[in-house]
Amino acid sequence: MLQEQWAIWKIMPTGKRDSAGSIDATANGLVWAILMLPAPLFAVPPILGLQPWRVAMTPTGVASVGLLTVALAISPLLLLFPRSSSLLWLVRHRRAVGVAAFSYAALHLAVFIPAVGRLDYILLGMAYPSMWTGWISFALLALLAATSNGLSLRRLGVWWKQLHRIAYVAALLAYGHWLLLTSSTGWAAYCGATLTVLQALRLPQWYATRRKHTGSIAETTVSASRRL
Numbered sequence: 489m490l491q492e493q494w495a496i497w498k499i500m501p502t503g504k505r506d507s508a509g510s511i512d513a514t515a516n517g518l519v520w521a522i523l524m525l526p527a528p529l530f531a532v533p534p535i536l537g538l539q540p541w542r543v544a545m546t547p548t549g550v551a552s553v554g555l556l557t558v559a560l561a562i563s564p565l566l567l568l569f570p571r572s573s574s575l576l577w578l579v580r581h582r583r584a585v586g587v588a589a590f591s592y593a594a595l596h597l598a599v600f601i602p603a604v605g606r607l608d609y610i611l612l613g614m615a616y617p618s619m620w621t622g623w624i625s626f627a628l629l630a631l632l633a634a635t636s637n638g639l640s641l642r643r644l645g646v647w648w649k650q651l652h653r654i655a656y657v658a659a660l661l662a663y664g665h666w667l668l669l670t671s672s673t674g675w676a677a678y679c680g681a682t683l684t685v686l687q688a689l690r691l692p693q694w695y696a697t698r699r700k701h702t703g704s705i706a707e708t709t710v711s712a713s714r715r716l
């Protein structure tokens with residue numbers, strides 16, 4: 489199942505499934521399908537020859553960055569509004585949002601290839617910052633997607649969560665890609681700034697957890713040395 493495979497923003501990185509696991513998987517599939525509803529509107533006109541392929545690049549790219557931003561913004565927003573029912577709902581379906589972000593990026597790449605039409609041009613283009621930012625961002629999203637299954641979760645253990653933090657790098661590269669390719673810098677800058685501010689709100693919580701962790705290690709060391 490797609491939603492099983494692409495668990496980029498899995499709620500439980502320990503690999504455990506909640507008791508309503510299968511219900512969640514179905515609901516996530518539905519949310520993903522709803523988010524993907526506009527995709528045929530972008531892809532079908534160029535397939536039918538009604539529009540140039542290039543036209544589909546803007547909506548697919550913007551949809552991907554937008555969904556990626558939403559997926560990464562959910563946790564910090566929940567810190568601000570812990571009782572918000574819509575945010576709690578989004579947390580449950582964050583995986584579907586991530587899947588949709590990756591799916592739109594894949595569609596973006598799928599329309600880019602016929603839009604350019606020549607492999608040598610595509611390869612030469614990779615040397616430009618406006619292009620390699622997009623390629624690396626896509627490669628990172630693909631890596632996250634490839635390791636977002638139950639087997640990878642079990643094998644990577646605690647490292648799984650660390651690895652999946654590269655979603656932030658993928659987002660930053662995508663903002664850079666957008667900034668470099670569009671004449672209006674507005675939206676890329678707004679998305680990047682909003683996500684940075686929201687992530688900064690997590691710093692006190694991160695600091696408190698770190699202090700608690702360091703404190704408990706120090707306590708264990710002191711009591712162990714007393715016993716010696």
Ligand code: HEM
Nearest residue numbers: 545546549550552553593597622623625626662666669670
């Ligand atoms: C896979 C490698 C990628 C390639 C080769 C690529 C290529 C391109 C190209 C050529 C454009 C300009 C389109 C135009 O002039 O109309 C573009 C725009 C854009 N791309 Fe990518 N891209 C890639 C990956 C990504 C990824 C991963 C994202 C998002 C996560 C993304 C988001 C965007 C956005 C938001 C735009 C600007 C749309 C606009 O304002 O017109 N791209 N991309």
